Amino acid sequence: MALPADRTPVIIGVGEFVDRPTDPAAALEPLALMEAAIRAADADAGGSFLDRIDSLDVINLVSWRYDRVASRLAERLGIVPARASYGVAGGETPTTRIHEAALRIMNGNSLVAVVTGGEATNAVAKAKAAGIALEWTPPAASPENPIIASDHVTPLAIRHGIAQPVHIYPLYENAAAAAWGQTPAEALAESGQIWSGYAGVAATNPNSWSKTAFTADQITTPTPDNRIITWPYTKRMVANPAVNQAAAVLLTNLELARAAGIPEDRIVYIHGGASAAEPMDYLARDQFTHSVAQDAVLAAALRLAPEGGFDRRELYSCFPIVPKMARRQLGLDADAPFTVTGGLSFFGAPLNTYMTHAVCAMVRSLRKTPSKGALIYGQGGYVTKHHALVVGSFPPEPSSLVTPHDVQDEAEAMRGPIPELDLMYEGEARVETFAIVANRDGTPAYGSVIGRTPDGTRVFARVAANDEDTLALLLDTTRSPIGTGGVVSVTDDGLQRWEA
Structure with missing residues (x-):
């Protein structure tokens, strides 16, 4: 039995706003950007909501x-x-909040809901560089909701200098490539192929920050304006937060949408979704070749897919490893279309709210070409939080929306043993994964190896910038160093060091 019209959640309006003033003093603050996006979403829905x-x-x-x-x-x-909520940090939160809004509408606890986000990072940076004081609403002395929780970035991670997303995603990139039987060069080629696909879509999206359809070589080849950040990621392979963008998604129930005279071909249905997470501390994860939380979430999404699978999708794209892992779980080829938006490197990465823009792009895509089911997959933290949302041009199956939102138990059932971490160990250890952080000139600044001892214990060891032999082994593009043996010692600063 299908849901009654007054309990069927639908998206009826989407709005985006891009601000590109030449003078940062003329830039709109985030509150103004979000206000503009919400008003645009209301206008998109007919202007009466x-x-x-x-x-x-x-x-x-x-x-x-x-x-x-x-x-x-x-x-x-x-x-x-009646309800006004400010969210926690996380790239998956837009899909989560839209899904939760749909559930409230389905349960009769809401009639009209809006989810919005906006950032003005570009304007803030330019104003700071120019010494301009922005005449915006004053920032708070104690802002709501911390940007990054203290249990996510541990003191140990900070001491190692492996504490930012661009340092941590390469841990998965390097381990997963080896598990898939790829050389580093082959893995880099796959990243370039996928990323050029995102760039091509961004070039055609009127709301994109960048409209250059970069080739794979232009993305993966280091140059003065495309430097290595953390091996193997160049500047064009990481998210670009230096944007001024906002988006909003407006939802209601099918009965109200029809009463307002919204045409059926402009209505997009929420079919369902799922969420799960990894441990916040990346050193407390079972392995780095895949994410069991991502696997469980995408498996749940596939159970909601129409016969024949999803005909379009938006796979989160802060770094290439995310869609690379996702495509394998979804059974997709590397040349499949992974975005309708353009990706965080090219469309722009307004930090936590990129997926709000992705939902806007997906709604427009479904209005243009109807589909029984499309996938929108977001991720937050450091491969930490995962949420998939399934939408379509037609009503969902009656059981879809009551599919468990939380699939954490499924993720835990797939999780392997968590290795014990021994920070005082000295002796032999093989490479489990690694990250090499670069200076601005592209030379190695330092590295870290997560390793395993002969009995399976985990170590976390630095690689010195002057250890040319070890760096040469880790940066060899012809063979993966994963599994290679070396020696761990504890240095005077109390941190472990790994040498080939």
């Missing part, structure tokens, strides 16, 4: 840290929603 919003979700902001974020935005809009 703004005053009826009873649920407002704001994605976590980074570029300008306010207090009372959701309340301030509601005041700018002149609305008083």
